[in-house]
Amino acid sequence: MSKRVSFYQSSNMAAARRLKRVVASQPGFLKLKSTSGSADSVSSRRKRVNKNKKKSWNKHSDINDVEDFLEDVRHQERTTGGLLSEKPDDSLFFLDVGQPKKKGKTSRPLRIDLILQHDSLIPPPKDVLAYQQPNAKKLRRIAQKAEQLAAKGVVPQRRKQLPSRRPADRKAKKSVTEANNNPDREYYDIWGQEYSADPWYLQQTGKKLVNRPEKLNEKPSVLPAVEVIAPGGSYNPDFFSHQALLREAHEVEVKKQKEEDKIERQVMVNKADTATEETILREQVEGLVEEENEEEMAPNEEEEDVAVGGIALAEKKTERQRKKEKADKIKEQQRLADRQRIDQHQQLFQLRSIKASIKQQEQGTKDKQKVRKAKQEAQKSQPRRLGKLKFQPQDLEVQLSDELAGSLRRLKPEGSVLKDRFKSLQKRNLIEPRERAKFKRRHKVKYVEKRAFREIT
Template identity: 65%
Template sequence: SENAAKLAAMGVLPRREKLLQLRRAAAASGVSVKEHPVANNNPDRAFYDLWSAGTPETADPYYLEQTKKKLVKRPDRLNEKPSVLPAIEVIAPGGSYNPDFFSHQELLREAHEVEVKKQKAEERLARQLAVNEDKATEESTFKEQVEGLIEEEEIEPKEPEGDTEDTVIGPTATQEKKTEKQRKKEKAKRIKDLQRKAERQVIDKQQQLFQLRSIHTSVKKQEQRTKMRQAQRKAQQEAQKSMPRRLSRLKFQTPDLDVQLSDELASSLRSLKPEGSILKDRFKSLQKRNIIEPRERARFKRKYKLKYSEKRAFREIE
């Protein structure tokens, strides 16, 4: 059955099924099956323009895909960009060669905040790695010196007096058989409890009718909270689109801001000193836009150890 389903999906049908489809198509169009097909030289026969730009696809779609005449549809997810950030980001106004005073001060403030965060992170790491050793006091020093000089008496545990044999106190409890009167009384009690519970449920349902307004208010508040959470989640997802993702074991390190102090600003373009590197900037941009993963420089490792040898000329000089 699975093989037949696969063949049917590919357009391969048994002869009986094909004949049945032909009969149905003929009945729908009003043409008899026994009629001969229309001749090629019949002017009433359907035709297509030979010199048109496109050709009609009369073959089966599966046949066209297998013969590479019909391209497979490209998934939409492959057309999505990995990040919404632009390829080239415009720097802040304070990064100009002749910036405005307030713009330059704003850029200096941002650079200062970055340095403060780095310093706090280093201090936090130093506090975590610091060894907290207990400092010696006079009391601890005295105890350490006296230890071993005073002999402590060994105290032997005393055994409890009395018989060690287990004794059973009191007679064993025996379960007496209930009488018929007791069983009837318990049955009537159970029935009354069930009736009381059913009546209580009916009363609760009747009371809920008077609480419709409060229930409606609580449901409305719940819907508002749900909408608020959905909006927050959507905002977080939109914010994450512009953030670099974790593509490898290394995290993306934001490059330092290229900023000059107030006394380092150039008066003209001729005296301007170039800063930064275009290659590094493009490399960091590719990492930030999730096109390549963050990397670190490979460490140089020698395959063989260095071998020192003295030449004959050096020996003769000595």
């Protein structure tokens, strides 16, 4: 890398010296900066060093004169816009013909504007990206293709459709936006009917909203948000309403008791499977006493060897047998066709019974549809299974006859509003039934006997 840099520097120095010689050789080249330092360096005796290597060449080469020359050229370009030697005389000198006219007092620009002003006469570099056209190659290719088609006499599709387009109405006035401070302008009525554009236009422009599915508008359950308790649940109910509520609560408890009894019967051990004293004694003695086998072994009868005959080969059918089989086959087909024809004739006389059977099937189908619809309607008011747990209804809040209070002052509060709302959400299929999270111990409990306990024991 160092070799590449040194070579690049040496080539730059050579080019700079060449440029200096060319420009300095031109007549009338002027320098804006003094060259006293460079003259002193030239007058001094040059030190002789070995420059057979690039490293020593770069180290001992004096390029101050080249840098001064290039800096002077850059300074002239910044201040005058070019070299003074190339400027015409009219731009460098002027003719003094008298006292200049006094100009009026002009407003001076701000200091901040002077600082931000571009003071160099060198034009800024051309921004290539500003002149680039997007899809230039594609547009150029399209233009070339259009020129080729025009040379062949082919008319583009757009120009063919121009006569069929509706001409613009020149008499129609363009809408002029009114100023907000115009008191005569029309006011927007927030309660008025909204203007809706053409549905096709809204769909093509992407401004048309997607229709909301009707399924999302349906409630997950037809049950009301707040269910009113039965009249028997009042703090001071009448006798019959209270008895009806007690009967309902009794039926719920009886149903729960039956389910518990059913589970107990399934878990209960069968009496026939219980061990008796005899079976227990037999199990204990098993293997200690040798049992004599009283059954005598029957003599083994010698199996008679059955001579296996050779495989019977199918005999070749004769021509007479083949003809007979073919005739029997044709006769069987004819019999089946005659039977089918007779059945069709018989069905003509059974039209009444066939119609009755069809009506019966249609009625059965309608009955099944009614049952299915009734079942679906009943399921709308029932809680669905949304998770792994089934919905458990809340216990009825019932007070016995001796617990009834005659007034609200002596009434005992029962139930919980929060629990009632939570159960209502579960019943209306808004949230899934849940249970309290169980604590899972990460590590087993380790019991350690302390030293004091060991000393006592």
